[in-house]
Amino acid sequence: xxxxxxxxxxxxxxxxxxxxxxxxxxxxxxxxxxxxxxxxxxxxxxxxxxxxxxxxxxxxxxxxxxxxxxxxxxxxxxxxxxxxxxxxxxxxxxxxxxxxxxxxxxxxxxxxxxxxxxxxxxxxxxxxxxxxxxxxxxxxxxxxxxxxxxxxxxxxxxxxxxxxxxxxxxxxxxxxxxxxxxxxxxxxxxxxxxxxxxxxxxxxxxxxxxxxxxxxxxxxxxxxxxxxxxxxxxxxxxxxxxxxxxxxxxxxxxxxxxxxxxxxxxxxxxxxxxxxxxxxxxxxxxxxxxxxxxxxxxxxxxxxxxxxxxxxxxxxxxxxxxxxxxxxxxxx
Amino acid sequence: xxxxxxxxxxxxxxxxxxxxxxxxxxxxxxxxxxxxxxxxxxxxxxxxxxxxxxxxxxxxxxxxxxxxxxxxxxxxxxxxxxxxxxxxxxxxxxxxxxxxxxxxxxxxxxxxxxxxxxxxxxxxxxxxxxxxxxxxxxxxxxxxxxxxxxxxxxxxxxxxxxxxxxxxxxxxxxxxxxxxxxxxxxxxxxxxxxxxxxxxxxxxxxxxxxxxxxxxxxxxxxxxxxxxxxxxxxxxxxxxxxxxxxxxxxxxxxxxxxxxxxxxxxxxxxxxxxxxxxx
Numbered sequence: 349x350x351x352x353x354x355x356x357x358x359x360x361x362x363x364x365x366x367x368x369x370x371x372x373x374x375x376x377x378x379x380x381x382x383x384x385x386x387x388x389x390x391x392x393x394x395x396x397x398x399x400x401x402x403x404x405x406x407x408x409x410x411x412x413x414x415x416x417x418x419x420x421x422x423x424x425x426x427x428x429x430x431x432x433x434x435x436x437x438x439x440x441x442x443x444x445x446x447x448x449x450x451x452x453x454x455x456x457x458x459x460x461x462x463x464x465x466x467x468x469x470x471x472x473x474x475x476x477x478x479x480x481x482x483x484x485x486x487x488x489x490x491x492x493x494x495x496x497x498x499x500x501x502x503x504x505x506x507x508x509x510x511x512x513x514x515x516x517x518x519x520x521x522x523x524x525x526x527x528x529x530x531x532x533x534x535x536x537x538x539x540x541x542x543x544x545x546x547x548x549x550x551x552x553x554x555x556x557x558x559x560x561x562x563x564x565x566x567x568x569x570x571x572x573x574x575x576x577x578x579x580x581x582x583x584x585x586x587x588x589x590x591x592x593x594x595x596x597x598x599x600x601x602x603x604x605x606x607x608x609x610x611x612x613x614x615x616x617x618x619x620x621x622x623x624x625x626x627x628x629x630x631x632x633x634x635x636x637x638x639x640x641x642x643x644x645x646x647x648x649x650x651x652x653x654x655x656x657x658x659x660x661x662x663x664x665x666x667x668x669x670x671x672x673x674x675x676x677x678x679x680x
Numbered sequence: 681x682x683x684x685x686x687x688x689x690x691x692x693x694x695x696x697x698x699x700x701x702x703x704x705x706x707x708x709x710x711x712x713x714x715x716x717x718x719x720x721x722x723x724x725x726x727x728x729x730x731x732x733x734x735x736x737x738x739x740x741x742x743x744x745x746x747x748x749x750x751x752x753x754x755x756x757x758x759x760x761x762x763x764x765x766x767x768x769x770x771x772x773x774x775x776x777x778x779x780x781x782x783x784x785x786x787x788x789x790x791x792x793x794x795x796x797x798x799x800x801x802x803x804x805x806x807x808x809x810x811x812x813x814x815x816x817x818x819x820x821x822x823x824x825x826x827x828x829x830x831x832x833x834x835x836x837x838x839x840x841x842x843x844x845x846x847x848x849x850x851x852x853x854x855x856x857x858x859x860x861x862x863x864x865x866x867x868x869x870x871x872x873x874x875x876x877x878x879x880x881x882x883x884x885x886x887x888x889x890x891x892x893x894x895x896x897x898x899x900x901x902x903x904x905x906x907x908x909x910x911x912x913x914x915x916x917x918x919x920x921x922x923x924x925x926x927x928x929x930x931x932x933x934x935x936x937x938x939x940x941x942x943x944x945x946x947x948x949x950x951x952x953x954x955x956x957x958x959x
Contacts, residue, residue, distance in 0.1 A: 389863050390778055397775035397794070397834055400767075404809065404831035405797050411808035422811055469703065472696055483700045485946070486707055492942040492949070493935055494892035496910035500917045500931050504717070504924055505710045512713050512729045544707070549953065556954035605801035608894040612914055626803040633807045634899060642807055650804040657799050 409650060415643040422639035434644035444645065447625040451603055454539055454624075458599045462543045463550055467592070470554035471580065484555070488548035495545065499612035502541045503528070528614055531621035538622050542609055546602075550595050557591035558584065593664055597657070604653050625649050711935070718929030725925055740929035750933060752905060753912040757937075760825050760897075760908060761890040765883050767830035772837035773879070777867050779838065780845035781853065791842070798835040802895060805832075810899050820903040825896050833889060837882045840955055844878035845871060881952035884945045891938060909934045 416434050418426035438444045469487065473480045490498065505512045506528060527537040561584060569579040585592075607626035610616060616623030616631070625645060633642030709730075717725055718740050719733040728734070744750050779791050809828055810819075818824035848871065856866045872879065894910040901907055907915065916930045942949065 386782075390782060390784060393774040393778045393863075393867075394790075396771035397838070398790075400771060400827065400831040401794060401797060401834050404812075404828045405800055405805060405834075406793075408805035408808035408812060409800065411811070412804060415808065422807075469700075472699060475696060477693065477696055477700070479697075480700075483704060486704045488946075488950070489939065489942060490707060492888060492892075492938045494894065494910045494913075494938070496892075496894050496914050497931055497935055497938075500913055500927065501710055501714055503917070504928055504931070505713060507924060512710070515729045544710075548707075552950055553954060556950070601799050601801070605803045607803055608910075611894075612917075626801070629803060629807070630895075634810075639807060639811070646804040646807060649801055653799050653801055653804075 412643040412646045412650075415640055416647050418640045419638075420640040420643075421637045422633075423637075426640065430640070434641045435648070437641065438644055438648060443620050443623060444625070444628055446620055447623055447628050450535055450622070451606075451624060453535060454542075454603045454606070455600055457536070457539045458543070458603060459596060462539075462547050463592070463595055463599060465543075466547045466550035466595075467554050467588075469547075470551045470558055471584075473551070473555055474558050484552070488552050490545045491549045491552075493545065495608035496612050498541060498545045499609050502544075503613060506537075529618055531618055534614055534618065534622040538610055538613055541613060542606070545609070546599075550599070553591055553595055554588060557588050561587045593660075596664075597660055600656060600660075601653055604649055604656075711932075714928045714932045714935075717925055718932050720925050722923065722925050737925070740926045741933065743926070744930055744933055749912070750930070753907050753909045753934075754937065756822070756906055757891055757908040757910075760822055760829070761887045763822070763826045764829040764833065764890040765886040767826060768833040768837050768886050769879060769883055771830065772834050772882070773841055773872065773875075774867070775834075776838050776841035776845050777871060780842045791838075794835050794838050796835075797832070798839070800832070802832060806895055806899060809896075813900060819900055820906055821900075822906065824900040825893070825908075828896060829890050829893060833886050836885065840882050840885075840952065841875070841878055843955075844875055848874055877948075880945075881948045881955065884948040885952045887941070888938075888949065891941075909937075 415426055417429060417431060419428040419430050419434075420426035473484055473487075477483075506516075508526065508529075527533040565587070566579045566583050569583045570576065574582070605626055606624045607630065610622055610624050610627050611630070614622045616627040626649065629642045629645040629649070631642075632638045632645065713730060716731075716733055717729070719736050719738065720728070721737050724733060724737075775794070779787060805828075813819055813824045813828075816824075818827075852870065852874075853866055856870050861870070892910065893908075894914075897906075897908045897911050898914075901911065904915075913931060913934050917927050920926050920930075
């Protein structure tokens with residue numbers, strides 16, 4: 349791996365068609381064309397992306413890190429420099445500390461329940477099963493619904509007075525509507541709705557990866573006397589490794605920035621018990637106009653994502669970037 | 681082969697089907713509840729949440745479809761999705777062309793900068809973005825949503841397109857250059873047409889992302905006439921909190937375009953997601 353990429357997606361498949369030596373066409377052109385002309389072409393082609401990206405992605409993050417050092421209501425220029433006070437305040441704030449804890453809980457639930465379930469279903473749909481195309485279509489469909497739509501739908505499904513909630517309550521013998529109102533259950537309820545929307549995505553990724561594994565491999569294992577579980581455990585699963593590791597990555601990064609779903613389902617309540625970092629940031633930034641403090645929270649989110657990504661890239665996904673045999677063939 | 685299998689295999693298949701049907705029910709029942717609920721009144725919803733409406737009440741759906749607010753939001757979502765997609769795919773295609781087919785110093789560094797952008801949480805930038813857009817006078821202006829969305833869509837689009845552009849053989853470019861093609865001519869008349877499948881894939885991803893975006897339009901548009909569907913759905917729920925049936929109708933109507941799009945573009949969407957993960 350030559351480039352210090354921090355992102356898993358940017359990694360493999362370069363070996364065969366490495367473009368840094370992009371064939372005779374480019375070299376010849378370089379010889380023929382004056383250097384300045386070539387540079388102008390490069391600049392013209394890169395300019396739109398660079399301007400957009402620097403102005404609207406990079407600059408805001410720089411500004412946020414600057415604003416996080418001020419007590420600032422977002423109007424005028426920040427003047428009241430407070431050093432790292434916003435950060436120390438965040439780490440003392442029980443709500444923010446709770447956000448970190450709840451984020452961790454959501455991540456653990458996703459990794460322990462959502463991803464394995466998705467993997468299981470993907471293996472299931474890989475069997476020759478009549479109608480599996482329909483199943484796949486249905487399982488993945490929630491992914492295209494917005495988090496907002498999903499959240500409103502589930503608010504109504506579980507609405508205590510009317511709706512399915514009542515029926516479910518009668519059926520369960522417990523009050524279904526209360527799961528979003530009870531601080532002890534609300535986080536799990538949010539997790540379930542998040543899973544409803546996203547498990548299909550992971551299932552689909554696993555399925556695509558599974559179909560990229562040559563049949564001969566697991567067939568060879570079974571011919572050699574392995575049970576189908578052994579074939580899965582020792583042949584298929586390791587070959588799915590790269591996709592599993594990327595799914596873990598996506599799931600963690602997605603959970604760190606979870607906002608829409610929580611905001612619409614619960615607003616972070618009751619009494620902060622389903623609040624996430626992004627919700628806290630939004631509350632302070634857009635409701636109470638404590639922009640400095642809210643910026644500090646954004647920066648913590650950013651640093652957490654970055655540190656996780658760097659760590660994960662270096663330690664966990666390292667072998668993937670060195671070229672796993674599963675990466676070919678799935679793509680088109 | 682399917683019909684005559686031995687009993688153990690058939691039992692196994694049956695179990696698989698049952699599992700799939702159970703999971704499918706978890707997905708379909710809430711949506712089904714919404715679709716039918718829109719045809720009920722609130723009394724029916726309490727007494728008969730899952731059964732067929734009796735009588736069928738069409739007022740919830742027709743009222744929304746006749747009101748204009750829904751259509752306005754649909755139009756806004758559409759405008760913003762299309763414009764964001766055009767901007768992001770256009771800009772990213774040009775950059776990917778350079779990243780894929782030119783060698784120059786700092787290329788990998790620059791590419792890494794974009795790639796790292798893949799994990800900049802939108803929420804991190806939203807506050808300063810808001811301040812910036814306010815300063816530029818882009819609040820309550822669709823560009824205030826279109827341009828940031830395009831900017832945040834660049835990383836994934838560039839990664840997928842660069843990958844694809846690299847697969848086009850150097851001979852093609854060489855021949856074009858020999859025939860007198862300028863770099864722009866090659867890009868526009870040869871590379872882009874050849875890359876149509878990849879362009880379709882990234883466009884579908886961009887449309888879905890824009891369509892579902894909530895946080896940015898939420899903070900950028902205080903003027904209701906610019907609201908997109910997600911913002912509108914949330915506001916509608918707040919406004920008619922007691923009228924569950926009507927909100928259900930609104931939710932269902934707002935789902936239809938996304939589901940319709942999914943039905944049409946399923947292949948590109950799935951291919952794109954799998955492809956972006958493979959990278």
